[in-house]
């Protein structure tokens with residue numbers, strides 16, 4: 001197989017975090033329209049309806065397809081129709097007003113993993129281009145500081161001028177490849193929408209990469225993606241093709257100490273450490289996960305030469321009790337609850353609204369799991385964990401079913417799988433990665449003169465690896481089972497973490 005000559009990127013949800021802005025704008029439009037004209041129809045489902053009917057499509061196609069899914073048809077109208085006009089175009093224009101309001105009121109952030117991949121493509125001499133059905137590409141790229149980043153850009157405005165059909169037709173992707181002078185068979189497509197991966201699969205491209213930031217990996221796979229990742233930080237170039245980074249394939253952080261030290265030169269260090277499975281070995285009973293004296297000493301020495309914070313899924317008080325180093329910063333409940341020396345405390349405001357939902361889920365899960373021996377519900381202030389390490393193998397599927405049922409009925413929470421645990425967290429845009437960024441800000445460490453490290457072992461740590469994918473260093477603790485990871489280095493086990501922290505402290509101390 002020859003190497004890629006170009007990679008073609010979709011925009012919303014692939015380059016910028018604007019897919020949720022579209023989803024919210026569509027919801028505002030359709031909920032308003034349905035309430036007024038079809039009050040018996042259920043509201044627009046921001047996940048299911050968004051993905052099935054509007055994601056990735058040109059604006060007016062999205063209006064038509066969603067309304068058709070509810071058996072509603074409207075006249076097409078014209079693009080000049082005022083927002084609010086009862087036509088396909090009029091409703092599409094209303095959605096656009098909502099979308100533009102969102103981007104004027106919220107920061108538009110490029111994903112660090114995408115920027116890291118773009119850098120790697122530049123370094124390898126592989127061209128990149130952007131295609132999007134959006135007519136707002138100018139505004140979105142400007143807000144993200146990426147106006148000049150792509151030599152070739154085919155957007156919704158160009159599509160309208162050239163009369164190009166929308167996805168799942170691959171015309172827009174072919175035009176982007178043409179613009180670069182590269183044949184489709186030498187290009188990879190990166191897409192987060194079902195209609196987009198379908199288009200890529202039809203279009204004769206060398207590789208189609210699906211980006212499943214939510215629980216839609218299976219759908220993208222079925223749509224024709226060759227590789228599905230959660231974030232582009234999980235991709236690497238291998239022989240000129242895109243491949244997934246996995247725990248077992250990542251370079252060892254101890255062996256790469258010289259390269260790591262070189263990146264530290266002239267910089268201050270900020271070290272973020274997960275607790276279970278990283279600082280203390282995984283044990284059967286969460287109450288027994290004590291920190292060894294050796295590890296405590298290594299963390300303490302590191303904290304003399306760098307800022308150190310512990311970022312855990314555990315309750316804040318619980319993890320502080322295990323670590324027992326009062327001069328460190330801590331983030332508990334997956335980052336919703338933070339504390340530091342001198343009585344500093346910061347509770348993430350948006351977490352508070354979820355306390356009743358967490359209370360209800362704790363009660364429902366406690367009752368539903370009471371008949372399953374070994375199942376345990378651990379409540380943290382802003383999250384909860386359902387442990388099944390001590391559940392008989394034959395009953396594990398039942399625990400999973402109960403957790404998913406309770407979470408679905410609750411509606412305000414989401415569950416993710418970890419090491420023999422389901423972490424149940426608020427359905428809010430907050431996670432360990434956001435907590436790391438917030439702590440860097442708080443500690444005045446958010447500049448270019450700081451190199452941030454994050455060490456972790458489980459799926460919830462991937463959020464932190466992703467935010468540091470370009471400007472920081474993610475180090476993941478390997479597991480027997482391989483899986484994709486956004487980290488850049490790996491360590492074998494908790495002992496290796498201790499050696500790594502000790503070596504890091506020594507090198508920072510010397511340098």
Ligand SMILES: O=P(O)(O)OC[C@H]1O[C@H](O[C@H]2O[C@H](CO)[C@@H](O)[C@H](O)[C@H]2O)[C@H](O)[C@@H](O)[C@@H]1O
Pocket residue numbers: 274275276277278281282283284285286287289311312313314315378385387389418419420421423458460
């Ligand atoms: O973010 P972390 O600090 O890694 O916390 C993640 C969860 O860790 C704990 O559960 C895990 O470790 C236990 C003790 O080794 C083990 O018994 C369990 O199977 C693991 O999933 C903790 O109890 C949870 O609250 C954390 O969410």
